[in-house]
Amino acid sequence: MARLTVDNVVLAKEIIGRYPRPKSALIPLLHLAQEQDGYVATDAMEHLAELVGVTPAEVLGTCSFYEMFKREPVGRYVINVCTNIACQIMGGEELLHHAEESLGIRSGSTTPDGLFTVEDVECIAACTEAPCLQVNYRYRHRISHDQFDRMVDDLRAGRLDDEVPPHGTLARTRQHIPNATAAGPGFVEGAEEPVWITSRPAPPKEGAKA
Amino acid sequence: MTVTDAPKIISSRFDHEDSFTLRRYEATHGYEGLKAALAKRPDEVVEEVKTASLLGRGGAGFPAGVKWGFCPPGVWPRYLVVNGDESEPGTYKDRILMERDPHQLIEGVLIACYAIGCAQAFLYVRGEMALAQERIAEALNEAYAKGYVGKDILGTDFSVDIVLHWGAGAYIVGEETALIESLEGNRGMPRLKPPFFPAAKGLYLQPTVVNNVETLANLPWILREGGAAFAELGAEASRGTRMFAVSGHVRNPGVYEVEFGVTTFRDLIYAPVYGGGIGDGHDLKAFIPGGASAPWFYEEHLDLPLEKGAVDRAGSMLGSGAIVVMDETTDMVKAALRVVRFFARESCGKCTPCREGTSWLEKILERILDGHGRPSDLDLLLDVCDNISPGIAWPPKQTTICPLGPSAVSPIASAVTRFRDEFEAKLGGGAIPVTVKMAGGAYVRKPTAEVAS
Amino acid sequence: MTDVQAQPTVTVKVDGHEVTAAKGELVIDAAERAGVYIPRFCYHPRMKPVGMCRQCLVEIDTGRGPALQPSCMIECSDGMSVETGTPVTIKAQTGVLEFLLVNHPLDCPVCDKGGECPLQDQAMSHGPGESRMVEEKRHFEKPIPVSALVLLDRERCILCDRCTRFADEVAGEPLIHFMDRGNETQVNTFPDHPFASYYSGNTVQICPVGALTSSSYRFKARPWDLVQTESTCHGCAMGCRTVVDSSRNRILRQNGVDIDPVNWGWLCDKGRFGFEAIESDERLGAPLVRDDAGDLVETTWSDAIRTAATAVKDARKKGPGAVAVIGGARLTNEDAYAWAKLAKGVIGTDNVDAQLGDGLPAEVVLGLPRATIDGLCAPGGTVLWIGPDPREELGVLHLRLRHAVINDGVKLVVVTPATTVLDGLAAAAFHPAPGDLAGLVAALLDGADAPDGTDADLVATARGLLDGDLTVALGRGSLAESAGYTVDAAAVVARTRPETRVLPLLRRANINGALDMGLAPGLLPGRTTLESGADRVEVLWPRVPAEIGLDTTGILTAASEGKVDVLILLGADPLADFPDRQLAAAALAGVRTVIAVDLFLTESSGRADVVLAAAGPGEVTGTHTNIEGRISTLGQAVTPPGTARPAWMMAAELAMRLGADLGLESVADIWAEIEAVAPSHAGITAELLAATGDGVVAPLDSARLQTTVVDDQGTAIGGSDVGPEGGAGVPEVDQDDAPEPSGEGAAEGGSGPAGPDAEDAEDAELVESSHEGGGDASTIDVADGPDAEEGAPASPFVTFVAPEPTPVPPLDSYALRLVVTRTMYDDGTLVQQAPALAALPADAPLRVHPAVLDRLGVESGTRVRAISPRATVTLPVVSDPGVPRGVAAVAYRRQGGAGDLVDVGQAVTEVRVETT
Numbered sequence A: 001m002a003r004l005t006v007d008n009v010v011l012a013k014e015i016i017g018r019y020p021r022p023k024s025a026l027i028p029l030l031h032l033a034q035e036q037d038g039y040v041a042t043d044a045m046e047h048l049a050e051l052v053g054v055t056p057a058e059v060l061g062t063c064s065f066y067e068m069f070k071r072e073p074v075g076r077y078v079i080n081v082c083t084n085i086a087c088q089i090m091g092g093e094e095l096l097h098h099a100e101e102s103l104g105i106r107s108g109s110t111t112p113d114g115l116f117t118v119e120d121v122e123c124i125a126a127c128t129e130a131p132c133l134q135v136n137y138r139y140r141h142r143i144s145h146d147q148f149d150r151m152v153d154d155l156r157a158g159r160l161d162d163e164v165p166p167h168g169t170l171a172r173t174r175q176h177i178p179n180a181t182a183a184g185p186g187f188v189e190g191a192e193e194p195v196w197i198t199s200r201p202a203p204p205k206e207g208a209k210a
Numbered sequence B: 001m002t003v004t005d006a007p008k009i010i011s012s013r014f015d016h017e018d019s020f021t022l023r024r025y026e027a028t029h030g031y032e033g034l035k036a037a038l039a040k041r042p043d044e045v046v047e048e049v050k051t052a053s054l055l056g057r058g059g060a061g062f063p064a065g066v067k068w069g070f071c072p073p074g075v076w077p078r079y080l081v082v083n084g085d086e087s088e089p090g091t092y093k094d095r096i097l098m099e100r101d102p103h104q105l106i107e108g109v110l111i112a113c114y115a116i117g118c119a120q121a122f123l124y125v126r127g128e129m130a131l132a133q134e135r136i137a138e139a140l141n142e143a144y145a146k147g148y149v150g151k152d153i154l155g156t157d158f159s160v161d162i163v164l165h166w167g168a169g170a171y172i173v174g175e176e177t178a179l180i181e182s183l184e185g186n187r188g189m190p191r192l193k194p195p196f197f198p199a200a201k202g203l204y205l206q207p208t209v210v211n212n213v214e215t216l217a218n219l220p221w222i223l224r225e226g227g228a229a230f231a232e233l234g235a236e237a238s239r240g241t242r243m244f245a246v247s248g249h250v251r252n253p254g255v256y257e258v259e260f261g262v263t264t265f266r267d268l269i270y271a272p273v274y275g276g277g278i279g280d281g282h283d284l285k286a287f288i289p290g291g292a293s294a295p296w297f298y299e300e301h302l303d304l305p306l307e308k309g310a311v312d313r314a315g316s317m318l319g320s321g322a323i324v325v326m327d328e329t330t331d332m333v334k335a336a337l338r339v340v341r342f343f344a345r346e347s348c349g350k351c352t353p354c355r356e357g358t359s360w361l362e363k364i365l366e367r368i369l370d371g372h373g374r375p376s377d378l379d380l381l382l383d384v385c386d387n388i389s390p391g392i393a394w395p396p397k398q399t400t401i402c403p404l405g406p407s408a409v410s411p412i413a414s415a416v417t418r419f420r421d422e423f424e425a426k427l428g429g430g431a432i433p434v435t436v437k438m439a440g441g442a443y444v445r446k447p448t449a450e451v452a453s
Numbered sequence C: 001m002t003d004v005q006a007q008p009t010v011t012v013k014v015d016g017h018e019v020t021a022a023k024g025e026l027v028i029d030a031a032e033r034a035g036v037y038i039p040r041f042c043y044h045p046r047m048k049p050v051g052m053c054r055q056c057l058v059e060i061d062t063g064r065g066p067a068l069q070p071s072c073m074i075e076c077s078d079g080m081s082v083e084t085g086t087p088v089t090i091k092a093q094t095g096v097l098e099f100l101l102v103n104h105p106l107d108c109p110v111c112d113k114g115g116e117c118p119l120q121d122q123a124m125s126h127g128p129g130e131s132r133m134v135e136e137k138r139h140f141e142k143p144i145p146v147s148a149l150v151l152l153d154r155e156r157c158i159l160c161d162r163c164t165r166f167a168d169e170v171a172g173e174p175l176i177h178f179m180d181r182g183n184e185t186q187v188n189t190f191p192d193h194p195f196a197s198y199y200s201g202n203t204v205q206i207c208p209v210g211a212l213t214s215s216s217y218r219f220k221a222r223p224w225d226l227v228q229t230e231s232t233c234h235g236c237a238m239g240c241r242t243v244v245d246s247s248r249n250r251i252l253r254q255n256g257v258d259i260d261p262v263n264w265g266w267l268c269d270k271g272r273f274g275f276e277a278i279e280s281d282e283r284l285g286a287p288l289v290r291d292d293a294g295d296l297v298e299t300t301w302s303d304a305i306r307t308a309a310t311a312v313k314d315a316r317k318k319g320p321g322a323v324a325v326i327g328g329a330r331l332t333n334e335d336a337y338a339w340a341k342l343a344k345g346v347i348g349t350d351n352v353d354a355q356l357g358d359g360l361p362a363e364v365v366l367g368l369p370r371a372t373i374d375g376l377c378a379p380g381g382t383v384l385w386i387g388p389d390p391r392e393e394l395g396v397l398h399l400r401l402r403h404a405v406i407n408d409g410v411k412l413v414v415v416t417p418a419t420t421v422l423d424g425l426a427a428a429a430f431h432p433a434p435g436d437l438a439g440l441v442a443a444l445l446d447g448a449d450a451p452d453g454t455d456a457d458l459v460a461t462a463r464g465l466l467d468g469d470l471t472v473a474l475g476r477g478s479l480a481e482s483a484g485y486t487v488d489a490a491a492v493v494a495r496t497r498p499e500t501r502v503l504p505l506l507r508r509a510n511i512n513g514a515l516d517m518g519l520a521p522g523l524l525p526g527r528t529t530l531e532s533g534a535d536r537v538e539v540l541w542p543r544v545p546a547e548i549g550l551d552t553t554g555i556l557t558a559a560s561e562g563k564v565d566v567l568i569l570l571g572a573d574p575l576a577d578f579p580d581r582q583l584a585a586a587a588l589a590g591v592r593t594v595i596a597v598d599l600f601l602t603e604s605s606g607r608a609d610v611v612l613a614a615a616g617p618g619e620v621t622g623t624h625t626n627i628e629g630r631i632s633t634l635g636q637a638v639t640p641p642g643t644a645r646p647a648w649m650m651a652a653e654l655a656m657r658l659g660a661d662l663g664l665e666s667v668a669d670i671w672a673e674i675e676a677v678a679p680s681h682a683g684i685t686a687e688l689l690a691a692t693g694d695g696v697v698a699p700l701d702s703a704r705l706q707t708t709v710v711d712d713q714g715t716a717i718g719g720s721d722v723g724p725e726g727g728a729g730v731p732e733v734d735q736d737d738a739p740e741p742s743g744e745g746a747a748e749g750g751s752g753p754a755g756p757d758a759e760d761a762e763d764a765e766l767v768e769s770s771h772e773g774g775g776d777a778s779t780i781d782v783a784d785g786p787d788a789e790e791g792a793p794a795s796p797f798v799t800f801v802a803p804e805p806t807p808v809p810p811l812d813s814y815a816l817r818l819v820v821t822r823t824m825y826d827d828g829t830l831v832q833q834a835p836a837l838a839a840l841p842a843d844a845p846l847r848v849h850p851a852v853l854d855r856l857g858v859e860s861g862t863r864v865r866a867i868s869p870r871a872t873v874t875l876p877v878v879s880d881p882g883v884p885r886g887v888a889a890v891a892y893r894r895q896g897g898a899g900d901l902v903d904v905g906q907a908v909t910e911v912r913v914e915t916t
């Protein structure tokens, strides 16, 4: 599979509709493609190019800029170990090496069973909880080597399926803007001053704040 | 030690298990600030925020009310972009605000949109923060259902959509013009200021206000309690309270909301209710006062108040409220390399000095750390730094487009100046290791399907 | 670029010297004008500045103290002070250069760019002298093809964004893009989506290092071995300025030269790489004649010319109309003039046409107020585009128009037979079915009812846009639709908006020059008619045809009926280029002798009896005239192969054999005569042309030309007040020593048959009968008044008078109307002889609307039978939502397709499509 499914095309169109210009939806749509396939397939990028009206090269230009988009299949679980400064001084590199050793792979690669990919990543905004990591972008704070091994076992056994969806899925709740209550996208052309800017009573002549 | 009794302005609900639900929010003054705002004219709301003298919490510390006023009059539509891309090493406060109190942020966004006259707001959350995305999506869905967001908000003529958007892994996208590029679906490469100041030419080249999550989270309280009440807290330029993440070699690493302007670094690092001091009987060696871009501070800076002016004058910045504490066991060459490597990896590649210079710095430091440094390398390091940030001064000058390049200079300048002996001790005979490395340093960054043996 | 005079100015200081700059002018440009060159890589004056490379950093002080700023991004403001030589600036610039070299492979000795490389040059002038980086450099796979024509070496690339900006901003085809991030950033294409742009070669030209190279030029030469010759591109009628690089008598490369009024430095790839055909081994290096066995064999020039002359003489016995001339659009102005003089002035035939049935009647081209390219693209204007896809036919005009719409607020209303690249730029786009064109234009300009099926709202929108001043671009959208409809559309424009200027969209290289020189029925040089121009030319020409002759369709029809004895093909290949292949074939079969002037043995010249080997572009000097009437010089970079020679020489020699002396002994001679004889060219002296690189639009000054008169003696008056050295270039043709006796006398006394007496009944009949046969239905008239003021002499110029409208045949609901378009690359000789281009023509399937395909019940790509009154052709059919429902569209190819279907005898060609 590679092009978006019919359901996802419907979703893609809803997402595109939220933005004043279709290309703004590109990153959300790349996430959608990654959610569908676990990575961003070449065909998916071509499909997105059609959907937002740009060339495939432009889609790839955007896609390849961002670390999270994988253009080749990765493990079902992507484990990102932070080694940035706050984690580094609290054992982040050791944690990474432990992960590499216990999974038998180098950072940046995937276990032969296709289950785990390990990456060494930059600061993930959990510095006070060092050392830390994410599995498919779900946090594990102050994790010891033993806890790491237990986590891997749990993942392998499917015990964390509720908490950790397969790679590609981020938020499991989607924003939905009901048509009835939507204000509508702020279009670029022909926009006028919003009504509320002037609809309130004018400031009193005197004593107005400086 | 000064631990003030300032109220918690933005972390007040953190102790509740269900802090992120609309029910809890409504039960704890939720959306009262919005109602207060809607009872005023937009320009009065702007005034209230100016009175509060709320500084931006994203890094640059620019007063929010003043920034809103930079939108050229009569140019519509305007947009609000919420910067939730928190990625500055050491920084951890926006994520917690988004995960634990999403409605507070939404309310802040609504107040800002009302005051500025925005046609639409985009809430740009960092890509890696799945839980924050989930909580905000839930909160927005609830808020839409209750008429807090969308058309004719709370029965008034104020209408605005808030669109949840998230990134995909690129630190530079936290820079406001790169954020805008990213929101347009492009590579997150900064635009040049001039001419692209967001307030005048931002998203789709329309007037755009970019505010940090924490900045906006303060608005409900300010509108509810009044700007003056906010301004009563803190000192000098730094009013209200602020979230600081204290990490590294302290006993109680954590995110603390403290009174701005008066609390000191010593308080945050040593007070038992905060950092609790350096553990294991070690001593302080250095600390980063405001995120990885900030020049390092030492012992002698501990009693500086957390006040913008004082910290700026002392040669660093409060930046994103990230304090990373390093004790005397820390290898300063390694620490400097780690921070430089961060900036080299995160350079967008648009401008030459940053794209080429930061990677070069990384290579030189790696070489020194590996024992292959030459005596001339320290001067070379500093000269390369000088070519990225002429004069290696503070505030930094730059040959680059944005401040990311010069950010890589801060740790080197700090470490080489203060700990030159540690560098010199590592210098070897100058033999150059013959290793073939592809661009990007020691680690292969893009995972592939191929399995390493 | 910035016109300093026309705008409010500011004063800035550059290194202490005051410089007046236009408001908005960039510091980097203002400094350069002041003689201070600031180094740069990413900045290119024809693209938006991005300030990325940081090489142009200088200290700029706007009152708040000096700060390093990219001079390519900062606009001059009053009181600004710019310092380009301070220690801080020098340090920054040296530092940036060092950074650029840190990962650069420094493989200059094997790099095409070595010797003309801005990186190399600026490293010498502003660089650090040595590299302090000892680590391994960044590695990429060495050159990868990004298109069939362009290779990319990412190790050399300095990521200046010029090529990618060009692709996006200028060409509108962002098929190359930055990929990845930071220090790993690279330029690349999407997998399997090459940079298949007609403009890809421009990226090679603007790359400031040797990262982008063309497969055509790669490793061919070192810059210091090249001789540079400025010239004008021959690829189409746009007239782009070029510089031809040659070495050891071979042309190796052609680049664009930046001139404001035309091409801004850009070229299309057909123009850029088309020179390869000139270097083809298959060029003719000697004349050929058909021997007794029927084979074409090499011969001497005297033999070839004698053979040709004999045939012409024999034919002339029947009357001058038995000789016909087709072609001339590929010649220089001087060649065209010489052939016009030979054909019309010596032989006396008016069956002369430079166009091949795919253009417009000369009265439309020359008789309407002419627009310039700049006029079409003037900021804030409105353009009504009626005609072909500019990207396919006039490559760089598309770039200019695109820029005008996107950056200069030009509003565009488009009328083309099917969707083109312009639809994306247009405020309103219409695709009338063949036959409905004039009706639609009348609806837009005259409030008439729009043809059935036209979107009424869109018509209303377009009417609103077209209400004020506008400029019209007018050409043939389809070869399968009579030119009559375009003429009728022109008539609507002329009637409703008489002041409106029109840019004719003829495509063949020097077609406009050929028409100016009189290579069209009814015309004489200088945009005059047989009647209005006769006084002038008769001074120098033995005679002038008495009656208006046939156009190419008429000639071919007459020839197919055996009424033409000698057909001269001037670089024309009707079998390949005339829309109706069957008629062309019948014509060549029906002619006794075909004389071809050509570079190659083409399908048509291969059937000739005498082939005269001609010199081609880059091998001759002379002038060229573009779509707006701009005359510019052609440079000779190399010598022609063998004994091939310029076409004007052949005309002179042939005239000699016919007993007439053209009196033309050099290109300079010819130009002097043109300048004297052609009222449209008065004052455009060789000196004037030499003095301007931009060329000169003819006529020089219409106001002045109103008063240019031809006195009783045929003296051309005027011109002396124009140009740097007014009179110097005006030849003395006014006195008794004018060469007028030469032709007349020689013709009389010579051995040739000739003679003005040959205008006999037969001739007249020939002319008449073929007139019915179908020429383009418009008439020629001499301007006699609308603009001629009281007392002022009448203008000699051709004017357009609307003919009877071409009837619109009723719809045949079982058939589709055929639309045949040109593509930039096709299977014609010039493309096929250029190795770089030969493989580029795309397939030319029949394109129909998806609904039509549904009705046929076949898959896209299935082979079907297309049946026209002319032929049945089997070809694939594909679905194309850009084609209107009642239409079948196909790109013209010599082989198997469109050419066989078209019947020029019909105003529209109907085809039925059947599954096989």
Ligand SMILES: Cc1cc2nc3c(=O)[nH]c(=O)nc-3n(C[C@H](O)[C@H](O)[C@H](O)COP(=O)(O)O)c2cc1C
Residues within 6 Å of the ligand: B055, B056, B057, B058, B059, B060, B061, B062, B064, B067, B083, B084, B085, B086, B087, B088, B171, B172, B173, B174, B175, B176, B177, B210, B211, B212, B213, B215, B216, B402, B403, B404
């Ligand atoms: C390299 C760089 C990275 C940045 N990252 C962030 C970030 O992650 N979050 C943030 O809020 N601001 C970040 N900023 C600051 C923003 O550009 C901008 O100043 C801020 O979002 C404005 O919001 P405020 O006025 O509310 O502080 C960054 C700036 C730079 C130069």
Ligand code: SF4
Residues within 6 Å of the ligand: B172, B189, B190, B346, B347, B348, B349, B350, B351, B352, B354, B355, B400, B401, B402, B403, B404, B405, B406
């Ligand atoms: S300084 Fe670095 S991150 Fe900023 S624009 Fe330049 S290359 Fe990009």
Ligand code: FES
Residues within 6 Å of the ligand: C039, C040, C041, C042, C043, C050, C051, C052, C053, C054, C055, C056, C057, C070, C071, C072, C073
């Ligand atoms: S030329 Fe100005 S930054 Fe490149």
